[in-house]
Amino acid sequence: MAKTRTEDDTFDENILDVDVTEEMETSFLEYAYSVIYSRALPDARDGLKPVQRRILYAMDEMGIRPERSHVKCARVVGQVMGVLHPHGDTAIYDALVRMAQPWSVRLPLMDGHGNFGSLDAGPAAMRYTEVRMAPAARAMTAGLDEDTVDFKPNYDGKETEPAVMPAAFPNLLVNGATGIAVGMATNIAPHNLVEVVAALKQLLVTPTMELDELMRFLPGPDLPTGGKIIGLDGVRDAYATGRGSFKVRATARIEKVTPRRQGIVVTELPYMIGPEKIIEQIKKAVGEKKLSGIADVKDLTDLAHGTRLVIEVKNGINPEALLEQLYRVTKLEDTFAINAVALVEGQPRTMTLIEMLQVYLDHRIEVTLRRTRFQLAKATDRLHLVRGLMIAIADIDDVIAIIRSSEDANEARTRLIGAFNLDEIQANWILDMQLRRLTKYSTIELEKEAAELNERIAGLREILDDDAILRSVLTGELDDVVKQFGTPRRTILLASSGQVSQTAQPLEVPDDPCWVLLSGTGLVARMEGDSALPTTGPRSAHDVIVSAIHTSAHAEFGVLTNRGRLVRCRAIELPTVPPTANAPALQGGSPASELWLLEPGETPLGMTRLGxxxxxxxxGTRRGVVKRVAPEYLSKDAWDVIRLDDGDEVVGAVELRDPNLHLAFITTDAQLLHFPASTVRPQGRAGGGMSGIKLAPGASVMWFGAVDPAADELATVSGASTSLPGTEVGAAKVTAMLHYPAKGRATGGVRCHRFLKGEDVLIAAGIGRSPVIASAASGSPVELPPTTDRRDGSGLPVSQPVTSLAGRGSGRTAASADVSPEGIGTVPQDDATAAPREPDQAPLL
Incomplete structure (x- = not known):
């Protein structure tokens, strides 16, 4: 509606009828065009949206380069908004921040200083943060001053800006892109620069290469936050058609997060998913009863160690099954949809992988040609001037005479052109020449420069004339970019579909029978099963069992330490190892120090059932004290079962189910004493025990346990006390226990091994069911000599140092004087094939 004012202050109305449909179509198309071409979609050549390109150009013009200091982001945003991008400071700052976030782009183009946000939080205001160009940004802008790309007017026509960046690396694929336009959107995953360049080089050599062959060099995306890509079929679809999707899964592992609790530790999250979002989803799922078995969730992420999200698992819950549930109900497994839309020759196009690579190659070839032509023109012009200078210096006296005799510069220029056959450019250069160039050395310099220019011009013309040389130059530049910015792959590619198995493990661990095992190297594990403890077959490292008790998964048991403490534990807290027909292997076990609350210097000796x-x-203690402790269960995490004197420690213990058994001591000076257990009066926990064996000066107890004098054998290994522990091979002897008479408690016992020359101590000893076997520190068996009837005879050399001795399937254990207490009593049982039995004395050590 238009109104016109008349002389009598009245208005004449002029109403124009407009078709609303046509007006809406026109306005919508103009708006859509503006969003598509000026804001939302990247150019396929440099992979940049207009705002990103303008930020890089403005910073390059301002000199905010990597070698310079940081400047306030507000200064950059103001320059970009005032000269190049009149769309608001928020959009400009958001684009600048994203180019600086290493979790958003694979190769950051900005070097930010300050709070640039996180996956869960936005950045600080632009007045607080600082920025400068990253080295990769310089590679994007290198060559702008060499006529490599076209320039266009800015929004008000007062300045110019590049229509595209020279882009020394394929930014569209390396850093990806995301944007929502009108009626279309783009979402391109980041890739590894090394792999993208390898694919480009292959495409340069073989332009007709098929996609499957190309994917050998570029197998899939490489996300900045790592993780795992599950299933490559969707990746191939995206590469073949421009559209496809794949699953991204977090990197997680099962760890012991507390001494008594397992947890799921997440170290890498899916792309653009933050830990706080995962925590929020977990809490919501727990509240809605979609998840169970989670005790706590902690975000321990920091700058020093990176992402670390700890999900504590309740006791009795299978962590592997819980992790499968987390993948289903949270963003620990996410879907990334590729929609490769970019501008090609000013038009939006859905692009395949080969098309994206080819568009970039065509762009770089054009950039290289334009740069070469520019450099050739500059070199040719310089050579032209050098030749003029050489002419002038050769006849410098005549040149000076002409200049001095001329009325003005115009006359001098005209006379020089006529006298020396120069052109106007050369004549002007001679007139501007400084007097210091009038030396003999200047002539030499000019001749050298002319030769170099001729050589450079020839090389530049070869690049323009020979396509093979042009492509080799391009290949060399790509290799230089890889050397400068290439990094190893972060994302693992898995070809499987990622579907959760329908036969997944149950979430809650049932209270089934199991074995709890403690190895000679201090590893602890739980082995499910109600059958006999497997002991046959070859032994390897960590297969030597110190203590084994048969219990149930939810039952409690006690761990006896060398400090005389009984620590209460639960079987469900232990890592599981699979049952095997051979000797139990504890490579999957955890160190005892990580499972139980032990004091410094305290080591576990064995285990016993509770309840x-x-x-x-x-x-039995190292100073020869013996004590019987009546069964007692306390509601504590740990309690003392013997009062130890200063300097004393426990060396062995057994669950004494049959009081008619004998208790035996073996000392380092080769004395053996065994006596009926009934002669030892039971005491309370506070008792300090009674004298078990009388020790000679300098001697100590190295083994204590329960024995059957009629069926067991004694094995001893002698050596020198001056040898380093674990290095003495020694001499071994095996004798039946029936040759050693019982003696009274608190006596010195009888000699059980005669020392040869150079021997003065037992380095290993043990009593067990016949035949006794030995093992080395590696767990490998050591062959012992045949049984002898001489109870105090000397030993025979063995093949390697012995660290543990035990009877086959006896349940009783042996000790080594040259290993730590956790290695005392190692049982490499090797011959139990019967059903589980309840021995007279269950093995505690």
């Missing part, structure tokens, strides 16, 4: 199945304990 109704508990039996009395028989304990």
């Amino acid at each position: 109704p199945e508990a039996a009395g304990l028989a304990i």
Whole structure:
């Protein structure tokens, strides 16, 4: 509606009828055009949106380069908004921040200083943060001053800006792109620069290469946050058609997060997913009863260690099954949809992988040709001037005479052109020449420069004339970019579909029978099963069992330490190892120090059952003290079972289910004493025990346990006390226990091994069911000599140092004087094939 004012202050109305449909179509198309071409979609050549390109150009013009200091982001945003991009400071700052975030782009183009946000939080205001160009940004802008790309007017026509960047690397694929336009959107995943360049080089050599062959060099995206891509079929679809999707899964592992609790530790998250979002989803799922078994969730992410999200698992819950549930109900597994839309020759196009690579190659070839022509023109012009200078210096006296005799510069220029056959450019250069160039050395310099220019011009013309040389130059430049910015792949590619198995493990661990195992190297594990403990077959490292008790998954048991403490534990807290027909292998176990609350210098010696199945304990110490402890269960995490004198420690213990058994001591000076267990009066926990064996000066107890004098054998290994522990091979002897008479408690016992010359101590000893076997520190068996009837005879050399001795399937254990207490009593049982039995004394050590 138009109104016109008349002389009598009245208005004449002029109403124009407009078709609303046509007006809406026109306005919508103009708006859509503006969003598509000026804001949302990247150019396929440099992979940049207009705002990103303008930020890089403005910073390059301002000199905010990597070698310079940081400047306020507000200064950059103001320059870009005032000269190149009149769309608001928020959009400009958001684009600048994203180019600086290493979790958003694979190769950051900005070097930010300050709070640039996180996956869960936005950045600080632009007045607080600082920025400068990253080295990769210089590679994007290199060559702008060499006529490599076209320039166009800015929004008000007062300045110019590049229509595209020279782009020394394929930014569209390396950093990806995301944007929402009108009626279309783009979402391109980041890739590894090394792999993208390898694919480009192959495409340069073989332009007709098929996609499957090309994917050998570029197998899939490489996300900045790592993780795992599950299933490559969707990746291939995206590469073949421009559209496709794939699953991204977090990197997680099962760890012992507390001494008594397992947890799921997440170290890499899916692309653009933050830990706070995962925590929020977990809490919501727990509240809605979609998840169970989670005790706590902690975000321990920091700048020093990176992403670390700890999900503590309740006891009795299978962490592997819980992790499968987390993948289903949270963003620990996410879907990334590729929609490769970019501008090609000013038109939006859905592009395949080969098309994206080819468009970039065509762009770089054009950039290289334009740069070469520019450099050729500059070199040719310089050579032209050098030749004029050489002429002038050769006849410098005549040149000076002409200049001095001329009325003005115009006359001098005209006379020089006529006298020396120069052109106007050369004549002007001679007139501007400084007097210091009038030396003999200047002539030499000019001749050298002329030769170099001739050589450079020839090389530049070869690039323009020979396509093979042009492509080799392009290949060399790509290799230089890889050397400068290439990094290893972060994302793992898995070809499987990623579907959760329908036969997944149950979430809650049932209270089934199991074996709890403690190895000679201090590893602890739980082995499911109700059958006999597997002991046959070859042994390897960590297969030597110190203690084994048969219990159930949810039952409690006690761990006896060398400090005389009984620590209460639960079987469900232990890592599981699979049952095997051979000797139990504890490579999947965890160190005892990580599972149980032990004091410094405290080591576990063995295990015993608690509750109704508990039996009395028989304990022997290094100073020869023996104690019987009546069964007792306390509501504590740990309690003392013997009062130790200063400097004393426990060396062995057994669950004493049959008081008619004998208790035996072996000392370092080769004395053996065994006596009926009934001669030891039971004491309470506070008792300090009673004298078990009388020790000679300098001697100490190295082995204690329960024995059957009629069926067991004694094995001893002698050596020198001056040898380093674990290095003495020694001499071994095996004798039946029936040759050693029982003696009274608190006596010195009888000699069980005669020392040869150079021997003065036992380095290993043990009593067990016949035949006794030995093992080395590696777990490998050591062959012992045949059994002898001489109870105090000397030993025979063995093949390697012995660290543990035990009877086959006896359940009783042996000790080594040259290993740590956690290695005392190692049982490499090797011959139990019967059903599980309840021995007279269950093995505690």
